[in-house]
Amino acid sequence: MSSIAFEHITKRYADGFEAVTDMNLEIADGEFMVLLGPSGSGKSTALRMVAGLEDITEGELKIGGEVVNQRAPRDRDIAMVFQSYALYPHMTVRENMGFALKLAKVAQVEIDAKVNDAAKALGLEQHLERKPANLSGGQRQRVAMGRAIVRDPKAFLMDEPLSNLDAKLRLQSRTEISRIQRQLGTTTIYVTHDQVEALTLADRLAVMRNGRLQQVGAPNHVYEHPHNIFVAGFIGSPSMNFVPGQFDNGLLRTAMGDLAVSDALRRRLKPPRGNGQVVVGIRPEHLEDAALIGDTSRGHTFKVKVDVLESLGSDRYVHFTVRGDRAAAQLELAQETAEAEFGRSRSGVPVVARVGAGSRLRQGQVAQLWVDTTQLYLFDPESGRNLVASECEATPASATG
DSSP, X not given: OOOEEEEEEEEEOTTSOEEEEXXXXXXXXXXXXXXXXXXXXXXXXXXXXXXXXXXXXXXXEEETTEEOTTSOGGGSOXXXXXXXXXXXXXXXXXXXXXXXXXXXXXXXXXXHHHHHHHHHHHTOGGGTTSOGGXXXXXXXXXXXXXXXXXXXXXXXXEESTTTTSOHHHHHHHHHHHHHHHHHHOOEEEEEESOHHHHHHHOSEEEEEETTEEEEEEOHHHHHHSOSBHHHHHHSSSSOOEEEEEEEETTEEEETTEEEEOOHHHHHHBOOOOTTOEEEEEEOGGGEXXXXXXXXXXXXXXXXXXXXXXXXXXXXEEEEEEESOOOOHHHHHHHHHHOTTHHHHTSSSEEEEEEEETTOOXXXXXXXXXXXXXXXXXXXXXXXXXXXXXXXXXXXXXXXXX
């Protein structure tokens, strides 16, 4: 096990394109760090630099406190799990898992012991003499993990290892990865574009965009206190809604009506631009069918026409449209993530509400919805920065004890 540190790391290709720019990130010994971002964000390039598969243009990469920029991949004592599994088809599970140890001329008795231990942990004991072609996708993924585990490396590097699996297998494999990493305590860097994987697996996650780190922190903190509109819109399913708003005489005027800003929110609010225009962020779970709310006093009710209604059993997603144009930061986010194609061809701003299964709303009807105004997010419409400080940012250090 070992710590990993990116110190002002930049990866620049011959044509001048920077895949990763001035990346600074410290990963503690035994930590499970997830690099999260859309395609082209630089997350896989960052992982490949740790593995030694990409040269580093600028900066220093440290593993266990030692600079490894010039070390060959085989000398870094790391194990990588690829998206494609990369198993040898002519070898059995046992042979695949022990192959790296065999190349290192480890005694066969030790190889067998390590392979058997890893197979037990992964539930592969009954499959050790089978070939990869006779295994399911989930079993192949576990063999790839087992091959990494038997090496007892300083760190595991995982590059979207679950993306080839179906939804049920992804859930099962995600649970297995989490359990095994906790059991082994090995430093792990896991790359994914799937924010559900990131939120459920990570000790901390690092959100990347266009080669730059946007925010690093514990999953819940990043979800609840996004630094900017990109992080807010990328994390969460369905993603956060964004509607235009403007401060006027102490009220936040929006297409949903005039929203009262709570005193707690006002204390944490960084002053918006001179014209008072903001982008209001509302997570789908903070919108509800007003008929299911007993006390609506801490929120605001409004009427909309239900465009689309999706029923998912325990939840129902209500899609509707409100007046207004998207801010520049929202449009850029939509183009990068393709989240907003649903509403780009029509006028107005699309919004999604996540309402309870007990809701009686119907598609095409005019519905009364409720928004929890204590849970609003406010962003600068041009830069996209979050205008609401988190509690720890808003509270002086001397007052927190």
